[in-house]
Amino acid sequence: MIEIKNLKKSFGPKNVLNGVNLSVKEGEVTTVIGSSGTGKSTLIKCIIRLLEPDAGQIIVKGKDITHIKDELELANLRRNFGYLFQEGALFDSLTVGENVTFGLKYLTKTPPSQYAKIAREKLALVGLKGIENLKPSELSGGMKKRVSLARVLATEPKVILYDEPTSGLDPIMSQIINELILDLKKKLGVTSIVITHDMRSAFEISDTLVMLYGGKVELAAKAADFKNTQNPYVKQFIEGSSIGPIRPF
């Protein structure tokens, strides 16, 4: 479904992605882990072309999207994707209901008369009810995250990119989101790429786990193989140990 070949991206003198190779299969959940600042968010921003890579290739369903410049072509590409932002990125000037249904106007042909019903349904999926008329500033951090997820779900994308979907949520809500990701896979065949630091959640939802280190893929393997690996970088990260080859400072 998504093939990434030798992807490179720098910000000034800092090489964030330094030759990433990755394959994401259709209908699977691929989780990307790694220390902060290793380029996980940069990777998924390149996939949805919020960032343009410096080198390498991104191929989605056989089409090379790496250097598309045309705005309409990019908009068409993004029709297939949903993106859950780390901090929610809700529009401050709109109500929760308007936020959830925002993409319907631009990405689908849904009649506006259906918007209120869709907003209610999608908010219920993430455990929220009766908040359609509130403004984002009236919500807690966790609620914002869930509204943002409802906004992604509203347009029913084929691929969803999650940037830390469970950060800032309580354990019960985190579990509900994990189950939702698995449900989307089982019922609708949604392909997911998840960035997370929550290892319990990563092992529960993932078909494939990928660890980034030094701007490259350190290990990409099935969840079971990942758990039993002897790779010292991966072992240290999974165990959350401060002793090992990964030096945070």
Next chain:
Amino acid sequence: MFKTLGKLILDFLNQLGQASEMVASCIFWLMRAPLEFKQTVLQTTRIGVDSFAVATMTSLFTGMVLALQAGTTMRNILSEPLYIGTIVGFSLVRELGPVLTAFVVAGRAGAAITAEIGTMKVTEQIDALHTLGTNPIRYLVIPRIIAFMIAIPVLTLCANFSGMFGGYLVSTQSLAVSSWVYYEDITTFLGVDDVMHGFIKSFCFAFMIAVVCCYKGLNTYGGAEGVGRATTKAVVASMVLILVMDYFLTAILQSIGI
């Protein structure tokens, strides 16, 4: 010193190029996608309502000062306050009305727009627009440019009337000029081309303020501090450019007889 000067020139040219690219993108989206009508109406109303009181008050007192200064000077030179209406009308309609209104709108609505778009940029809301199938130029910039180009000329018109009313108050109450003389002084000498002169200026100022403020907002970086920095830069750049444009527009319009 040459290195610093060269860097400044390069930075300016780079920003000019990027702003031009943004204008080209506006034209592209205007031709390829329907206008965000609701956003345009909302922004026009907001800019108009936000700036109306300040613009008319500024102009009212400017008109009063003009009348007082002109009246006193005329009295000293010619022993009576002649042509007060003409001086106030000409100064306001051709020059001070458009310039002062543009200053007020840049300081109030322009700053608000840069801060709003800048905050959207640093909180990834601009990226979210992309992922939800629309483009920030189409959704944010075009409605604001159109809103400015409607609101500023209308505000300028209101400011002109307000200023002339201020001049009328001072002329009739302090300088003992009759209402009829003041009115005649304005209508006899002020022509359609003078009104056009002011309107063309206010359209150009409106376009420039909108482009500068949206551009600075879209290129904000560095969190809350960055938003503050971008807002200040947008207002300062707009005000300087208003004065620079004013000179060149006056020269061009006079050369073609407007």
